[in-house]
Amino acid sequence: MKRASAQYPFAAIVSIVVASLLCLWGSFESYDLKSTYQQQHSDPYLANQFARFEPLLSAVPERAELGYLTDTRPGSPAGPAMLLSAQYVLAPRLLEKGTQQEWVLGNFTRPADFTALGQSYGLRLQQDFGNGVVLFGKDH
Amino acid sequence: MSPIWMLEAILLGCLLVCRFTDLPGIRPMWARLFLIFGAGAAGGVGLTSCLFFLVGVLLGAPIAAMALELALVAWAGYEVFRRRTPVFQPDEGARLPLLFPLAAVILLLALGLAAMTAWTASEANPQGNWDAWAIWNLRAKFLASGAGLAQRAWSPVLAATTHPEYPLLLSSFVGRCWAFGHSFATSVPAATSFVFFLALIALAAGGVAALRGPALGFLIALALASTPRLLHEVSAQYADVPLACFFVGALVFALLDRHALAGVFAGFAAWTKDEGLLFLLLFLVATAVFKRRVALVTLAGALPIGAVAIFFKVVLSRGNASLLSASLPGAVHRIAIAGRYIKIIAAFGHEALAMAPGWYHPILPLIVLAAVLRFDRERRRDAAFCGVILGALLLGYFGIFILTANDLDWQLQTSLSRLLVQVWPALVLTAFIALRPPVATATVQPAPAPKARKKARR
Numbered sequence: 327m328k329r330a331s332a333q334y335p336f337a338a339i340v341s342i343v344v345a346s347l348l349c350l351w352g353s354f355e356s357y358d359l360k361s362t363y364q365q366q367h368s369d370p371y372l373a374n375q376f377a378r379f380e381p382l383l384s385a386v387p388e389r390a391e392l393g394y395l396t397d398t399r400p401g402s403p404a405g406p407a408m409l410l411s412a413q414y415v416l417a418p419r420l421l422e423k424g425t426q427q428e429w430v431l432g433n434f435t436r437p438a439d440f441t442a443l444g445q446s447y448g449l450r451l452q453q454d455f456g457n458g459v460v461l462f463g464k465d466h
Numbered sequence: 467m468s469p470i471w472m473l474e475a476i477l478l479g480c481l482l483v484c485r486f487t488d489l490p491g492i493r494p495m496w497a498r499l500f501l502i503f504g505a506g507a508a509g510g511v512g513l514t515s516c517l518f519f520l521v522g523v524l525l526g527a528p529i530a531a532m533a534l535e536l537a538l539v540a541w542a543g544y545e546v547f548r549r550r551t552p553v554f555q556p557d558e559g560a561r562l563p564l565l566f567p568l569a570a571v572i573l574l575l576a577l578g579l580a581a582m583t584a585w586t587a588s589e590a591n592p593q594g595n596w597d598a599w600a601i602w603n604l605r606a607k608f609l610a611s612g613a614g615l616a617q618r619a620w621s622p623v624l625a626a627t628t629h630p631e632y633p634l635l636l637s638s639f640v641g642r643c644w645a646f647g648h649s650f651a652t653s654v655p656a657a658t659s660f661v662f663f664l665a666l667i668a669l670a671a672g673g674v675a676a677l678r679g680p681a682l683g684f685l686i687a688l689a690l691a692s693t694p695r696l697l698h699e700v701s702a703q704y705a706d707v708p709l710a711c712f713f714v715g716a717l718v719f720a721l722l723d724r725h726a727l728a729g730v731f732a733g734f735a736a737w738t739k740d741e742g743l744l745f746l747l748l749f750l751v752a753t754a755v756f757k758r759r760v761a762l763v764t765l766a767g768a769l770p771i772g773a774v775a776i777f778f779k780v781v782l783s784r785g786n787a788s789l790l791s792a793s794l795p796g797a798v799h800r801i802a803i804a805g806r807y808i809k810i811i812a813a814f815g816h817e818a819l820a821m822a823p824g825w826y827h828p829i830l831p832l833i834v835l836a837a838v839l840r841f842d843r844e845r846r847r848d849a850a851f852c853g854v855i856l857g858a859l860l861l862g863y864f865g866i867f868i869l870t871a872n873d874l875d876w877q878l879q880t881s882l883s884r885l886l887v888q889v890w891p892a893l894v895l896t897a898f899i900a901l902r903p904p905v906a907t908a909t910v911q912p913a914p915a916p917k918a919r920k921k922a923r924r
Contacts, residue, residue: 338839341838346568349572350692352826353580355692356694361583363698388615414604417611420624
């Protein structure tokens with residue numbers, strides 16, 4: 327039998343116990359922090375986007391590259407959030423800002439005369455899916 | 467079905483670690499199992515990510531990637547079975563004191579709380595935080611779509627709003643699970659993040675237990691499992707926790723003299739994030755300086771995965787400017803602004819202090835242990851090896867903040883806390899490696915030999 331019994335010095339035992347209890351305190355703090363954070367930051371970007379773009383998914387093939395038109399002010403924080411959340415939901419379809427593509431996604435925050443808006447960009451309204459989601463086509 | 471493919475990757479990793487490394491020789495046994503799980507889980511994710519990217523995406527044959535993986539699992543499983551050793555080999559050395567079951571219970575409690583935290587967060591935010599869906603999971607969706615659509619993951623069109631130039635380990639792995647499972651299950655990125663968290667803890671605990679004894683092994687596991695900022699990033703589903711895991715893995719295996727495996731982990735870091743490329747470079751330089759004899763072995767380990775990362779950056783995504791190259795115009799002017807240095811130093815200090823809410827700070831357990839156990843002079847070289855790499859890495863991050871053309875306040879606010887999370891576990895590892903193990907100061911009383919016992923009875 328080669329085993330030996332090791333007696334740790336009292337100070338070492340105390341330090342191990344204190345360090346362990348401190349870690350446990352940290353675990354509870356982490357849980358508290360995360361619970362509070364989730365209550366304050368619960369999915370602010372994507373919550374409604376899957377439902378908004380659902381009808382568009384069946385209308386546009388996966389291979390499509392779509393232009394992108396929006397009414398958010400240039401430089402406003404809402405602009406990138408709306409574009410990226412639309413891109414995430416619609417992937418693998420690719421969105422590119424501008425109206426050069428055969429199809430153009432309209433992603434709007436307010437109701438408007440989308441037919442007239444499209445015409446001002448040389449686009450024809452193909453379908454209004456509601457909730458500010460509009461599909462335009464090139465007006466040949 | 468998608469999460470099953472995650473388990474298959476972990477199984478493949480563990481089998482390959484058992485087959486190709488001599489980790490089974492490590493004592494104590496629980497440290498060995500921790501290291502096999504940690505290396506197997508993180509390595510399995512990394513390896514299958516690379517295989518899917520090379521075969522499934524670049525060659526356009528995801529079925530071939532799947533078949534190759536399954537063949538590897540079957541072969542590695544057979545090899546491990548064929549070379550199996552007795553399952554239980556009792557550890558020699560000091561008997562574990564009563565303190566250890568207590569520490570194990572506290573560790574389980576901490577891990578349980580971490581799991582609950584991650585679960586609550588993924589219920590509230592199934593797609594993860596901003597960068598998760600805007601970068602990592604978005605690109606995973608492209609990679610999973612195949613049929614010529616995968617290339618969109620690094621399309622310059624995305625450069626206007628996201629980062630198509632970032633390396634693809636995480637996205638490729640999530641995309642692989644989605645492609646093989648034919649569903650975009652949100653459980654895959656969430657579980658992947660948690661697996662990396664567990665692998666990080668397992669690697670650190672196993673490594674420290676093997677090098678500095680079981681008491682410190684348990685304590686580093688506890689210290690990491692209870693770090694609030696680290697746990698916050700786990701549920702974010704970003705690539706920072708995987709990167710932290712690969713940093714720790716590379717350092718642990720370098721200290722355990724498993725240099726090829728250390729190189730492989732440094733290579734995985736490069737395939738995870740741009741910061742990993744800097745880590746790979748620093749790791750190879752530090753190895754050449756501190757461990758010259760094994761520099762070539764480490765380089766050989768790092769080369770295959772590092773080459774995939776460099777090929778991606780140089781060839782595939784070359785049209786997309788990285789943060790560094792976008793920062794070069796006007797950099798000379800920004801370098802000369804003293805106020806930027808002060809602001810960045812203040813932000814580093816603030817973030818380091820704000821790693822937890824309230825009165826708790828993850829450095830507190832370390833201070834308690836260091837005050838009583840003190841540091842071990844014999845481990846100075848190991849600590850210096852890790853410290854030099856991590857110090858240079860932090861200096862590199864500091865330099866990027868100095869150079870960046872983006873708004874400095876915004877850049878600091880959105881990235882500094884995550885950069886510290888990448889490095890924090892490796893810094894904790896360095897401190898634990900330098901500590902004197904409690905048993906070093908213990909009174910060890912050898913158990914009497916059988917003959918002596920008999921005499922004593924008479």
